[in-house]
Amino acid sequence: VIxxxxxxxxxxxxxxxxxxxVCSFVEELGPDAVGELQLGANGASHGAVFVEQGxxxxxxxxxxxxxxxELLVAHTGASARTVEDVVVGCLADGSPFGERLVEASVVSPxxxxxxxxxxxxxxxxxxxxxxxxxTWCPRRQRGYASRFTFTAAEMLARTLAEENVDAAxxxxxxxxxxxxxxxxxxxxxxxxxxxxxQPVALAGVFRAxxxxxxxAGKWAASALDVAxxxxxxxxxxxxxxxxxxxxxTSGALLMVATTTPLGAARLLRHARADLGRxxxxxx
Amino acid sequence: xxxxGGFDLDSAIDAALARRPEAxxxxxxxxxxxxxxxxxxxxxxxxxxxxxxxxxxxxxxTTPPLExxxxxxDHATDRAMVVSxxxxxxxERVPGRxxxxxxxxxxxxxxxxxxxxxxxxxxxxxxxxx
Numbered sequence: 001v002i003x004x005x006x007x008x009x010x011x012x013x014x015x016x017x018x019x020x021x022v023c024s025f026v027e028e029l030g031p032d033a034v035g036e037l038q039l040g041a042n043g044a045s046h047g048a049v050f051v052e053q054g055x056x057x058x059x060x061x062x063x064x065x066x067x068x069x070e071l072l073v074a075h076t077g078a079s080a081r082t083v084e085d086v087v088v089g090c091l092a093d094g095s096p097f098g099e100r101l102v103e104a105s106v107v108s109p110x111x112x113x114x115x116x117x118x119x120x121x122x123x124x125x126x127x128x129x130x131x132x133x134x135t136w137c138p139r140r141q142r143g144y145a146s147r148f149t150f151t152a153a154e155m156l157a158r159t160l161a162e163e164n165v166d167a168a169x170x171x172x173x174x175x176x177x178x179x180x181x182x183x184x185x186x187x188x189x190x191x192x193x194x195x196x197x198q199p200v201a202l203a204g205v206f207r208a209x210x211x212x213x214x215x216a217g218k219w220a221a222s223a224l225d226v227a228x229x230x231x232x233x234x235x236x237x238x239x240x241x242x243x244x245x246x247x248x249t250s251g252a253l254l255m256v257a258t259t260t261p262l263g264a265a266r267l268l269r270h271a272r273a274d275l276g277r278x279x280x281x282x283x
Numbered sequence: 284x285x286x287x288g289g290f291d292l293d294s295a296i297d298a299a300l301a302r303r304p305e306a307x308x309x310x311x312x313x314x315x316x317x318x319x320x321x322x323x324x325x326x327x328x329x330x331x332x333x334x335x336x337x338x339x340x341x342x343x344x345t346t347p348p349l350e351x352x353x354x355x356x357d358h359a360t361d362r363a364m365v366v367s368x369x370x371x372x373x374x375e376r377v378p379g380r381x382x383x384x385x386x387x388x389x390x391x392x393x394x395x396x397x398x399x400x401x402x403x404x405x406x407x408x409x410x411x412x413x
Contacts, residue, residue, distance in 0.1 A: 212349035219347045227339040229367035238343045238363035245346045258349070265395075268366060 012136040019128050023156040023210040025136075026051055035138040039127045047127030049120075049134075052142065055149035057096075058116070059123035068119045075115050078106045098148045113148055117158055120150065125162040152210040154202060157186065161200040164189045168200040171253045175203035178257075178270055184208075185257035188217040197221050197254050206258060220247035220256045235271040237264040284311075284320045290412050292321035299405045300325070305397040308388040309405060312337045312374075314344035315382055324388075332388040336372040339365055340384050343374060362403070364395065371395050373402040378410035385409060 014025040016039060025037065031054040039046040047061035069083045086104055090097035098116060101107045107115065150158075161168035171187030179185055184206025188197035197217035208216060224233040224247055235248040244264045246257045248271040257267060284292040292311050300309045300323040308324035310333045317337045324330035343365070345357035359381060365372040370388055373395070377383040387402035389395075 206349075208349035209351070212347065212351070215347035216349055219342070223339060223342045226342055227335070227365045227367070227372075229335070229369055232368055234365050234367035236339075236343060236363065236365050238346050238360045240346050240358040240360050264364075272366065 014134040014136075016128060016132045016134045019124050019156055019159040020210070020214060022049055022124060022128060022134060023152040023159075024214075025134060026054070026056060026155075027152040027210050029136070030054055033138075034141045035136060037134045037136050039132045039134050041130065041132045046130065046132045047123055049124060049127075050139075052144045052149055053146065055146060055151055056120055056155045057142075057144040057149040059120040059127065061123040061126035064119075064123050064126060067122060068115070071115045071119055072101070072107060072111075075111050076107050082106055094142065096142055096144045096148075099145055109147065116148055117150055117154070120155060121158040121162055124155065124159045128159075153199075153206075153208055153213045156210045156213060157199040157202050160198045164198065164200045167253055171250070171255065172201035172203050174250060174253075175201070175255065175257065178267060179204040180259065180263055180266075181205075183257055183259040183263055185255060186213060186216060188220070188254040188256065189252065190221060190254055204257075216245070216256045217254065219245075220254055223247060224249060224254070235268050237261075237268070239264075290409075292409075293323075295409060295412065296321040296405075297323045299323075299401075299408065303401040303405070305393065305401045306387040306389055307393075308333045309402070310337065310386045311377070311409060312340045312384045312386050313382055314340050314376075314384050317341040320383070329388050332370045332372065333386060336365065336370075336374070336386045336388060339372070340374055340386060344376070344384060362399070364399070366391065366395070371398055373399045375399075375402045375406040377406045380410060383409065 014021060016022055033051050033054045035051055037049040049056055050058040069080050072083050073080050086101050087097045090100050098112050102109055102112055167189045175185040182205055184204040186199050186206055187201040188199050190197050196214060199213045199217055223236050227234050233249045237244050237246045244259050244261050246259060246264050246267050248255050286292055296309050296311055300306060308329035310322035311320045313320055317340060319337045322333050343363040344360050346360055347357055361376055363374040369391055371391055371393055373387045374384050385402050385406040387398050389398045
């Protein structure tokens with residue numbers, strides 16, 4: 001069965017043209033899914049995405065077999081031999097190697113998480129370069145700690161950041177400087193070769209799944225386009241119950257945030273600095 | 284425009300603008316179509332801003348669900364604002380008439396809080412009367 005997440009006799013397949021398809025598919029599997037999405041075309045494997053409890057725990061791509069070790073060595077200064085000894089031991093007994101690397105003090109938990117995410121993003125980016133079919137194969141649970149696994153939305157933004165590195169870095173830093181503790185935000189880039197804005201970074205507590213992330217980007221782009229004043233895109237805030245969804249542009253970046261009405265006023269103050277104006281009064 | 288029940292929308296918007304100096308223009312907009320049902324403005328530029336604001340209303344009248352992979356139902360916006368270099372627009376849903384929004388426009392340097400209060404008051408009046 002080929003198509004958007006079709007299923008037949010336990011076999012599920014999906015047509016993959018971008019990381020958006022993979023992350024949406026993973027999300028549709030639900031929070032209990034454990035298994036492997038194998039990506040390939042014309043008999044050739046492009047890679048695979050491994051899912052534990054509905055979250056991405058690992059991704060692999062052809063040509064990147066040693067990349068995790070390279071990244072870990074670069075991030076921690078540990079020797080490649082030390083890392084590989086732990087990984088080989090884990091492969092032999094089937095235990096999650098990330099936790100074992102932390103236990104062995106090869107890497108700190110935060111370093112491990114960052115390395116795993118970067119590795120998975122690079123792998124998914126490479127595996128999705130060419131159109132592919134994904135085949136979902138359920139597997140038994142391996143017990144990865146959820147702190148070392150990633151939501152589909154997190155995976156999507158980090159993967160799309162691979163081809164928008166500077167935008168992701170600048171946008172994330174900007175959002176982190178602007179958002180309050182309970183706020184959340186996402187950075188998008190608009191590219192001529194993509195029909196929808198591409199999420200490239202998340203910041204704060206942005207409660208969105210992968211599809212919600214894409215929807216937020218589309219909404220923001222449409223609203224900003226329609227409300228543009230002589231070609232200059234404005235600042236928009238729309239409130240639904242206690243949540244205010246805010247959209248504005250900063251240079252080439254499309255910013256979306258969830259905040260409170262007072263938080264929206266604070267973000268407006270920033271956006272108005274870009275517009276060369278100061279805020280008067282509160283919303 | 285006369286709403287069901289005989290409520291004269293044009294007169295209500297005209298009267299509201301005359302009473303409230305905070306706004307440069309006021310309008311009642313159908314959020315589904317962006318059609319301006321009634322409007323009043325102090326000058327032609329403010330009226331133009333109302334027209335473009337009405338187009339924006341069709342999009343910002345709802346926000347997308349951010350969570351829930353299988354839901355396509357948008358959330359109904361209660362209020363919204365659009366701030367550009369030239370104008371501030373405040374959009375407020377009319378209580379009891381969910382298809383209608385009151386849109387108020389003021390100069391970008393105007394006090395947004397006062398404009399929001401004005402638009403909220405007008406939407407309440409329309410909600411009570413319409």
